[in-house]
Amino acid sequence: MKSIIFSLPGNEGMAKSIAHKLGVQIGSLRTRRFPDQESYLRFETPIEGQKVILVCALDRPDKKFLPLLFAAAAARDLGAAEIGLVAPYLAYMRQDRRFQPGEAVTSKHFASALGQWIDWLVTIDPHLHRLTSLSEIYAVRSAVAHAAPAISAWIRDSIKSPVLVGPDSESEQWVSVVAKNAGAPFLVLEKTRRGDRDVEVSVPDVEQWRNHTPVLVDDIISTARTMIETIRHLRAAGLEPPVCVGVHAVFADDAYIELEAAGAGRVVTTNSIAHESNEIDVAPLLAEGVQNVLD
Amino acid sequence: MKSIIFSLPGNEGMAKSIAHKLGVQIGSLRTRRFPDQESYLRFETPIEGQKVILVCALDRPDKKFLPLLFAAAAARDLGAAEIGLVAPYLAYMRQDRRFQPGEAVTSKHFASALGQWIDWLVTIDPHLHRLTSLSEIYAVRSAVAHAAPAISAWIRDSIKSPVLVGPDSESEQWVSVVAKNAGAPFLVLEKTRRGDRDVEVSVPDVEQWRNHTPVLVDDIISTARTMIETIRHLRAAGLEPPVCVGVHAVFADDAYIELEAAGAGRVVTTNSIAHESNEIDVAPLLAEGVQNVLD
Secondary structure: OOEEEEEOOOOHHHHHHHHHHHOOEEOOEEEEEOOOOOEEEEEOOOOOOOEEEEEOOOOOHHHHHHHHHHHHHHHHHOOOOEEEEEEOOOOOOOOOOOOOOOEOOHHHHHHHHHHOOOOEEEEEOOOOOOOOOHHHOOOOEEEEEOOHHHHHHHHHHHOOOEEEEEOOHHHHHHHHHHHHHHOOOEEEOEEEEOOOOOEEEEOOOHHHHOOOEEEEEEEEOOOOHHHHHHHHHHHHOOOOOOEEEEEEOOOOOOHHHHHHHOOOOEEEEEOOOOOOOEEEOOHHHHHHHHHHHHO | OOEEEEEOOOOHHHHHHHHHHHOOEEOOEEEEEOOOOOEEEEEOOOOOOOEEEEEOOOOOHHHHHHHHHHHHHHHHHOOOOEEEEEEOOOOOOOOOOOOOOOEOOHHHHHHHHHHOOOOEEEEEOOOOOOOOOHHHOOOOEEEEEOOHHHHHHHHHHHOOOEEEEEOOHHHHHHHHHHHHHHOOOEEEOEEEEOOOOOEEEEOOOHHHHOOOEEEEEEEEOOOOHHHHHHHHHHHHOOOOOOEEEEEEOOOOOOHHHHHHHOOOOEEEEEOOOOOOOEEEOOHHHHHHHHHHHHO
8 A cells, every 4th residue: 555645734854754764755745825824735646545644743743733623624535544653742641630620731632632533643852841752641652752862973973072961860861871871971060958948059179171062951941941051061071062952942932043143152952853963864863663564 | 620721822812711711720831842843842831631732723723733743632632521612713725636637736725634633623704615615625623604794793892883895796696794793885897898808896976985984805815916906996986995804824935024005905814813903803703613612
């Protein structure tokens, strides 16, 4: 059975890369908004009897949800044999339980609302807080790709004398893995509490890292508060301007500008969300995920 | 069983009016957006075992859909006995069939996506193009209120010597009904085709209407193109600046400013969508609709 890939607006580059990797056709999905802000969609390439693959990064999800749902529903209506979604960034992974009485558990509701229109889902590094697997909220089959090896490879190939930096002891576990795969050392900032509101943060063995380039890695860069705070500590300790690496370039409001202004030597992300900071291509990882669910 | 009303953002006034008319409690639904533009919702008033009524006008629907879906899903999750939606303006009523191959039939898909989260739906004057009833696309029970009597009453009470104006012969049927109920005369513009691109539009018996106030009525004022065109013909014929009345104040882009600039003497709408032009209160009609579905 033939597969065919379509991109929702803003995902053209990623869709093209995945199509190329998989050797499948890329189709044309026309979308526009009427003056009253309702959405119009049209599949300009026939899809009857085919496996339809939709590509849509779900950052800023509220305005993207209905067009995506319409694409999936129309594909079904038009006789697609199967409908899959590649969401390089998956939304609503934070509120996975009710912290206060009366709260909407949006992780669960979003998964339920989205899942019913598709047959499978492929994403990269979903923000699994308290969940251990996507299958706890998504009933459809899914494949999860991981950017860590691609990030390690990029650090190894692009940064001279890197030292991976973990902002706190909780981060040590994954920072050590990324560092190991990059063939680089790592350090973790130390917090010393001096009083209720007085916490001193210091760089251990600071002299050892003077001629290294600090590298900060996080899954989502949204407000960038943690990275900005960490940059301040590193700069105060007299280290070089750090390289900030993120999997998902969400960048809420002015976070990108603020991160550069705070003294980041360089800001680098994967192309899971299209952004000027994209330097690490995750299309091959997503294509592999698609291959797994299609097989 | 107790009923309780909640408003989605922007619908506070309408929710309050309907609650007052029905004599039911108004509850507090807190909503906000995280910096990454995901939505947060919390019912701050208990709803377990109660009939929950959500109020949400669905103009500019794409960004409103997920928060509304989350409210309905959370209400169900929190043990609401029943979930109803008052949508004074209902979205996606235009594309009710496939005009070109491959198009998404958004009327059908939107109704299916929305309908599954609610038990009933109340709206006012949905734009039923080719459909004869909401039940053709909505499986849930519904009540439809009509603004025409309220508009006729407003014209009768507010406009001295009104003459209702239909922009074309197709509009004659409903213009004549609004006119009759307002106790006012009506006229319909005449089109004379002089060539392929040359259509002359004239006001019949123009001398008769010199001392009347023309009143234009439409269901949705979106781009306002038809009204602006009609105003030009009336002004060219030397009539008074017309009063423009719309049920639904969608006003795409700068339509409101353009309508006033084109020479509308006054622009008046119902409060189905909150807008500065609202002068006709449809809350009693919607409350009556809710009463019908609750009984």
